[in-house]
Amino acid sequence: MRLLWLLVCTLSVHCCFSQTSMKLAGKVIDAQSGQPLSFAHISCETCLTGTSANEEGDFEITVDSLPVKLHFSYVGYQSAQLLLKDYSPTLLVKLTPGRILLAEVTIAAQPDRRYLQTLLLAAFNKARQQATHKAFAQAFYRQTTSNDSVYSEVYEIFYHTQVSTTGIQEWQPLEGRYAISGDLARNKYVYTDNFTFLSQTFNLLGESPTTPFLTPSNKYSLKKYVLSLSKILQTNGRRVAIVAFKPLTNVKQVALAGQLWIDLDNYDILRMKGELKDPKLRLIEVSGPKRRWSNYERVYDIAFKLLHDTLLVPDYLQIEHTMNYAVSKTITRRITTRSLITFYAYRDSLNIDRNQAETSKEDSELIQSLPYKPEFWQNNPYLLQTPLEKQVIESFEQRGAVGNLFAEPGSIPK
Numbered sequence: 001m002r003l004l005w006l007l008v009c010t011l012s013v014h015c016c017f018s019q020t021s022m023k024l025a026g027k028v029i030d031a032q033s034g035q036p037l038s039f040a041h042i043s044c045e046t047c048l049t050g051t052s053a054n055e056e057g058d059f060e061i062t063v064d065s066l067p068v069k070l071h072f073s074y075v076g077y078q079s080a081q082l083l084l085k086d087y088s089p090t091l092l093v094k095l096t097p098g099r100i101l102l103a104e105v106t107i108a109a110q111p112d113r114r115y116l117q118t119l120l121l122a123a124f125n126k127a128r129q130q131a132t133h134k135a136f137a138q139a140f141y142r143q144t145t146s147n148d149s150v151y152s153e154v155y156e157i158f159y160h161t162q163v164s165t166t167g168i169q170e171w172q173p174l175e176g177r178y179a180i181s182g183d184l185a186r187n188k189y190v191y192t193d194n195f196t197f198l199s200q201t202f203n204l205l206g207e208s209p210t211t212p213f214l215t216p217s218n219k220y221s222l223k224k225y226v227l228s229l230s231k232i233l234q235t236n237g238r239r240v241a242i243v244a245f246k247p248l249t250n251v252k253q254v255a256l257a258g259q260l261w262i263d264l265d266n267y268d269i270l271r272m273k274g275e276l277k278d279p280k281l282r283l284i285e286v287s288g289p290k291r292r293w294s295n296y297e298r299v300y301d302i303a304f305k306l307l308h309d310t311l312l313v314p315d316y317l318q319i320e321h322t323m324n325y326a327v328s329k330t331i332t333r334r335i336t337t338r339s340l341i342t343f344y345a346y347r348d349s350l351n352i353d354r355n356q357a358e359t360s361k362e363d364s365e366l367i368q369s370l371p372y373k374p375e376f377w378q379n380n381p382y383l384l385q386t387p388l389e390k391q392v393i394e395s396f397e398q399r400g401a402v403g404n405l406f407a408e409p410g411s412i413p414k
Contacts (some may be wrong), residue, residue: 021062024084026091028057028072037095039303039316039340040074051386052316052342062381075261075271075303079236098235116227116243117219120260122267124217127165127204127312134169135313136350137161137343140382143195143363144392145337147325151395152181153192154388155363160350163314163343165269165304167202175376176367179396192337193362198319199341204272204302206256213276214255216245224251230259239264254278258300268312271303293335296323307346316342344382 028040036057043050046064050071053059061070067085077095084091143155157176162169206215216225230242241262247255258274276298301318320338377383 021064022066022087023060023062024070024087024091025058025060025089026093028053028059028074028093028095030077031094031096037074037077039301039318039342040072040093040095041305041315043071044068045071050344051382052344054386054389056389060387073236076233076235076240076242098233098238098240101232101234101239113227116229117222119241119262119264119267120216120222120227120243120245121219123260123262123269124205126267127269130165130312131205132164133311134162134164135307135311136347137163137313138345138347138350139171139341139343140386141196141199141339141341142386142388143192143337143339145192145195145335146395147335148333149395150181151392154179154392154396155196155367156383157196157363157367159341161343162350165312165314166204167314167317168200171200173366173370175373176370177372177377178364178367180364181396193364195319195337195339196363196366198321199317199339202300202302202317202319204269212254214247214251214253215274216256224248224253224255232264238270240270256300269304271301273299273301275299292326293323294326297321313346314343316340342386 028037028042029035030037036055037053038055038057040053040057040059041050042053042059042061044061044063046068051059051061066087067083070082070084070091071079072082072093072095073079074095077097080093080095082091082093139159139161141155141157141159143153144151145153155176155178158174159171160174161171205217206213206221214221214224216222216227224247225245226248228244230244233240233242241264243260243262244258245260246257247253254276255278256274256276258272260269261271262269298319298321301316303315304312305315307313318338318340320336322334322336325333325335
């Protein structure tokens with residue numbers, strides 16, 4: 001019944017109060033289309049930490065008292081402030097897209113190719129220069145894997161990290177917990193051994209030896225791309241260009257395709273979304289006799305924010321991969337693994353023990369090597385702001401779980 005209690009508490013958390021604080025819940029959407037804004041950023045003037053909306057735009061945030069002023073932001077949209085004087089069970093926040101200065105550019109009106117190449121080179125060169133400036137942040141990592149509609153695993157890990165504009169330089173796991181479906185063996189669900197590796201080794205510049213694919217980050221790789229200007233937005237005092245990039249049809253190398261959001265005044269890269277979708281992709285291995293995969297796709301989404309109004313630092317990094325899983329050439333299911341790491345508390349410094357910065361252990365092995373502290377997870381303020389999605393909890397409720405994520409309070413699972 002523990003899982004059921006967790007579900008009920010999660011669904012009703014918006015109306016729970018304590019003597020010292022209260023929880024507010026709501027949804028962030030596009031004011032024009034009504035579509036949810038995944039991972040929109042939410043903060044308040046009196047909160048110790050902000051939070052991010054989930055994939056459906058839903059959010060929760062704990063505040064000390066009312067009235068409170070909430071701040072909402074999302075790349076490419078006008079930021080908004082909400083002064084909340086009275087309690088509301090559900091908030092619906094509508095963000096307006098930035099004013100379009102140039103939209104739906106036709107081929108005839110496209111800027112000179114050299115202009116877009118120069119723009120991307122300036123942006124990536126600035127990212128290289130800023131990469132020498134390190135920042136320290138606490139980070140929360142959550143990963144789920146589903147076999148068709150059944151969730152087979154969940155991982156949650158808190159880290160100390162050292163980051164820059166290019167990605168994560170170092171991270172030290174502090175606390176972790178996980179759940180694996182109770183009927184994993186009977187149904188032979190697919191799970192991942194070391195998916196955190198993709199976040200650890202992600203490099204915005206595509207210059208890591210562990211990034212075996214092409215990105216438009218230098219003058220040589222740019223020659224292999226078609227660039228186009230999707231639109232220019234005026235948002236929060238910035239002129240932001242959205243530049244689409246895709247590899248030329250004759251490029252044989254596996255290459256990233258996607259969009260970049262670039263500040264036209266200072267060349268900051270504010271966001272990048274990209275996908276790898278190619279029959280030649282050989283980026284993962286599937287263990288087991290006669291096991292095969294096909295139609296592999298990987299999607300990246302990374303956004304940045306300003307620290308102290310000067311230094312650009314990561315806000316979140318989401319990675320998703322999907323594939324068809326086959327046994328003896330018969331496709332049995334579609335596998336989807338999603339991970340999201342959010343950097344939520346930046347500091348001038350953090351004590352990162354390099355001896356504890358494990359990279360060789362598998363994720364479940366790493367978590368089991370950390371002392372499990374039930375008191376850390378109970379009423380954790382960041383987890384209360386970012387609860388697990390309803391469908392994930394229900395999936396494990398139906399099948400049970402192995403691991404410590406759904407452990408009873410006070411228990412220390414092995």
